[in-house]
Every structure is written in C-alpha cells, then in structure tokens.
Amino acid sequence: MATNGWKENVEETVRNIPREVKQYSFQTEPIPRLKYNDPEVEALIRNERPVILTDTDLVKSAQHWNLDYLYSNIGSGKHTVYSSFKNKFLYYDDKKLPNFPNLVLQTNHEEMTFQEFTEKVRNHKTGDKIYYLQQALNDSVGKSIVVDFVKFNWSWITEQQKKYKWGALTSNLLLVGMDGVITPAHYDEQQNFFAQIGGYKRFLLFDPSMFECLYPFPVYHPHDRQSQVDFDSPDLRRFPKFQDLRGYEAIVGPGDVLYLPIYWWHQVESVPNRGMTFSVNFWYKSGSDEKISYPLKPQQKVAMMRNIEKMVTSAINNHEEVPHLMRTMVLGRYT
Ligand SMILES: O=C(O)CCC(=O)C(=O)O
Numbered sequence: 001m002a003t004n005g006w007k008e009n010v011e012e013t014v015r016n017i018p019r020e021v022k023q024y025s026f027q028t029e030p031i032p033r034l035k036y037n038d039p040e041v042e043a044l045i046r047n048e049r050p051v052i053l054t055d056t057d058l059v060k061s062a063q064h065w066n067l068d069y070l071y072s073n074i075g076s077g078k079h080t081v082y083s084s085f086k087n088k089f090l091y092y093d094d095k096k097l098p099n100f101p102n103l104v105l106q107t108n109h110e111e112m113t114f115q116e117f118t119e120k121v122r123n124h125k126t127g128d129k130i131y132y133l134q135q136a137l138n139d140s141v142g143k144s145i146v147v148d149f150v151k152f153n154w155s156w157i158t159e160q161q162k163k164y165k166w167g168a169l170t171s172n173l174l175l176v177g178m179d180g181v182i183t184p185a186h187y188d189e190q191q192n193f194f195a196q197i198g199g200y201k202r203f204l205l206f207d208p209s210m211f212e213c214l215y216p217f218p219v220y221h222p223h224d225r226q227s228q229v230d231f232d233s234p235d236l237r238r239f240p241k242f243q244d245l246r247g248y249e250a251i252v253g254p255g256d257v258l259y260l261p262i263y264w265w266h267q268v269e270s271v272p273n274r275g276m277t278f279s280v281n282f283w284y285k286s287g288s289d290e291k292i293s294y295p296l297k298p299q300q301k302v303a304m305m306r307n308i309e310k311m312v313t314s315a316i317n318n319h320e321e322v323p324h325l326m327r328t329m330v331l332g333r334y335t
C-alpha cells in the first residue's frame, strides 16, 4: 500500500526497513502509518500513542530544502553544529557540565555559518569528524526560508494543538545530519510533531513504562533524560532489565510526520548509505494538567520521579551525596 511521500515510487522500498540498519537485542513492532484524516488517528494521539501521518503537507513548502538551497538561502547567521569522530551524538546539557568537571564527552558543539558547515560536509573524508547541525529556526534566517516557513501547514498543526489541548509551540528545531548520524535513546518533556523533509530516519520508540529498562542518567547529570545503556554493547550486569526492553520502530521519509508523544523514549538513526537527512520538529508544551485520575500513567510517574530527584538534589545541596542518600532510603527497606 503506497502512501504518498514526495518521491513515492523510487523510495517506497526504503520505508519498509532496509536491513542495512543495525540489529539490536530487543524486539520491535511497527509504528502505525496512517493518512492524516484517517479516523483512527485521533484516538492514537489522544492516548499519547505514536503514529506516522502521511499527507499532512505540514512542511511541503520546504520540500526543496537541501544542502545547496540552504547554503544559498539560509543567510550568514551562526548555527549550532555538533561534531564527533563517532556517529553517535549523545546529548548533554551545558548547564549541568560544571557538576561533572571530569566527564569525557564524545561530541562537541560550535557555532558556525551554514556555509562553513557545508564546507565540512563536502570535504569530509573517511576518518574525519562527522557533523550534525541542530538549530532552532529563528528570525535570523534569509527571506526565502522565512517564506517557506510561513507556508508550513500552520492551520492543520494549530488545529491539532487545540484539539489535544497542548500548550505553546516552543521551537522548531532544524536538523541537518550527515549520512548515518545517530541520536541515542532519550526522552523529551514536550509533545513533538517530527516532520521529515529529506532523507530517511529510523525511529526506535519505547513507551514511558520502559524507564526501568533504559536506566536514564540522574537528573543532575549532563546526560539527564538520556539512557545510560549502550545499545551496541549493553552492560547487562549493571542494566539487567535492558533484557526486558520492547519497542516500536519505523522509517520516516520525505513528507512523513511522526507524532512523538511526550516522555516516549526515542533513538533516531539516519539510515546508513542513504545520504544526508533534513528534518524540522515542532515541540509543544504539554497541556495544563487536567484532573488527576488513578492509577497514574507511566509518564506521570516519570514526571513525579524527576520532581523527587530534583527536590532531593536541591535540598542536600551537593549532588555527590544524592546516590548514598537514595540507596539508604531504598536498599533493604524497599528492596
Ligand atoms: O532527529 C534526531 O536526530 C533527533 C530528534 C529528536 O530527538 C527530537 O526531535 O526530539
């Protein structure tokens, strides 16, 4: 069943998970893929279940965004570009780095113009650093980019925002990655419509109840919200429940929009040997809390655990004391 992306026939096969993508130890089910007006969509989003929407035309006005076009039209402002000798770009929060002065990071980021970024990509040779541009779209971009941006399907997406009672749109992150870049498993605290413009990305998703299988770093750590488990070589002595992990996966291509629910874990892999990837996400604050009903949902428990961790860390005023306190509270008493 062919659903319409922008370059249908040639690329339809890629969406069916080409098996040059990595194999992992856990099992996955496919993420449903539906036309935006399919009656099943509403129940999925309402229940915070992921779904790939086709034919939204959300970012159709940007379908010509590629390296050449952005080079000539995005302007001469600076953009945040991550670089690494490996293809994994584990996120870190700069503000939390002072807590861990000895932390060794595999990735750096620097501010550069799109033209400088393009040069790095074009001149790339095997063994060179890999670059991944991740920049919130702002008013520093050139005129024709603004024109494309204004023509996004804002009426459709704003209708969704209202229907599901989400809060404000906080940002649109533009992601331009070299072939094969990977964003390791993490969760975000916002609702996300993730729009693919160019190239193919494989999404591995895990529902919020998988928290205990994915062992996120402590909240005060720069890698807060990121899994500590290396999917390529999981340390099952430290992280035994990783063996119970079950997920969902799909490949998104040009024209696809993934609804990525708040607190859902995701790992994002640009499909190897398929070239660069171009994406724009739409991050929305969660709705103002409706009446709480019990039992709490897994994502509400995650939010609660975050609050407890933050409270303890702030009250004790030294993050190095937190692990001992937490262990004293739990081990042999709640275990
Ligand atoms: O596309 C990526 O590499 C990461 C995207 C992501 O994590 C997000 O949009 O929340």
Ligand SMILES: [Fe+2]
Residues within 6 Å of the ligand: 186, 187, 188, 266
């Ligand atoms: Fe994310």
